[in-house]
Amino acid sequence: MRTTSAGVVRIATKGPGDVSGLMSMIDSGAIDPREILAILGKTEGNGGVNDFTREYAVAALCTALAPRLALTPHEVEQRIAFVMSGGTEGVLSPHITVFTRREVEGRPALLSVKRxxxxxxxxxxxxxxxxxxxxxxxxxxxxxxxxxxxxxxxxxxxxxxxxxxxxxxxxxxxxxxxxxxxxxxxxxxxxxxxxxxxxxxxxxxxxxxxxxxxxxxxxxxxxxxxxxxxxxxxxxxxxxxxxxIVLGNSASSVSAFEIGHAVMDDAIDATAVSAALQSVGLGIASQAQAGRELVNIFAKAEASPDGTVRSFRHTMLEDTDISSTRHARAAVGGLIAGLAGTSAVYVSGGAEHQGPPGGGPVAAIARLSD
Missing domain, CATH: 3.30.1330.180 (Cyanuric acid hydrolase/Barbiturase, RU B)
Known part of the structure; x- marks a missing residue:
């Protein structure tokens, strides 16, 4: 089995077509475009059928990366896995998370943990x-x-x-x-x-x-x-x-990052968010702790299909003006942002069969300085 090293960086965006942050990191040598494997993003669209911010963001990224990779924009889209999630309601902040991967020679004997x-x-x-x-x-x-x-x-x-x-x-x-x-x-x-x-x-x-x-x-x-x-x-x-896109920990990785997860039982399950942070050695509302730094949190959110949250009625499913997925992203996004200490978190609406009804998975990635 080959030995690899995965990298992760979160980059704020000023709009769906903003690629300046990524290009700046490429120009500085912080990111090698040839090593980009996947890009996950949150855009400020409505997250619905007619949310063209997702396609716009992918097109902008492919066009910008094409000359750096000596490929056509279409070829870039075939090479890199792009996932754009629309909807940054509430305090959620638009951003992209760039995942890189490179192969390395051998494996240090001291590294017996999975990364x-x-x-x-x-x-x-x-x-x-x-x-x-x-x-x-x-x-x-x-x-x-x-x-x-x-x-x-x-x-x-x-x-x-x-x-x-x-x-x-x-x-x-x-x-x-x-x-x-x-x-x-x-x-x-x-x-x-x-x-x-x-x-x-x-x-x-x-x-x-x-x-x-x-x-x-x-x-x-x-x-x-x-x-x-x-x-x-x-x-x-x-x-x-x-x-x-599969994210996990492997004994064949020498990455400086680690991922863990927990499962939210409902939209206000702060205990699960805390558990996800703790799974990678982080505490609540702390960007850095014990030689570790939070890179990003990824979560699913939905309005509980039975119309209640811990026996109290919610109205998300009955709002004609605002889709329930938008309500859910705002609610769960606010909860996670407060516990994580940052609003640039990836919260996606619509959690059908993704965790228990009304809940959803929440994963955290931390960078290890040791």
């Missing part, structure tokens, strides 16, 4: 009628396994966060399926985001052995007792396949 490792993979393109159904679950599970292999992670217990960008349905895509005599899981573009996120998350759960592999179409968005504790899925209009 951060990252792997990527993608599925084939899906037909519109396959979204939210078994085909998406099965293909995603295979892609997760491939990304684990790419990361050099052998034990599913060492996987702490699986970020997936998945497709959604549009009226044109629904019509294309209908023209072939097939029905899509829903005709609503907005509802299709939930189906795609849910099926993708179940694929993660199957791949990691969190649930049995006999998951069927009728389980998606119905059997909420089936979920992954590390999946984070985000739907977008800009693709028709799933992009998979």
């Amino acid at each position: 951060l490792s990252i792997g990527i993979a993608q599925t084939r393109d899906f037909l519109p009628e396959e979204l939210g159904r078994t085909a998406q679950i099965v293909e995603t599970a295979e892609a997760v396994k491939a990304a684990m292999k790419d990361a050099g992670i052998l034990d599913p217990a060492d996987v702490h966060f699986v970020q997936i960008k998945c497709p959604l349905l549009t009226s044109d895509r629904v019509e294309a399926a209908s023209a072939r005599g097939n029905k899509t899981v829903t005709t609503s573009a907005y509802n299709s985001m939930a189906y795609s996120r849910g099926a993708s998350a179940l694929g993660v759960a199957v791949a990691l052995g969190e649930i049995a592999p006999d998951v069927r179409d009728e389980h998606v968005l119905r059997r909420y007792d089936l979920f992954s504790t590390v999946a984070s899925t985000s739907a977008g209009i800009e693709l028709m396949h799933n992009v998979v």
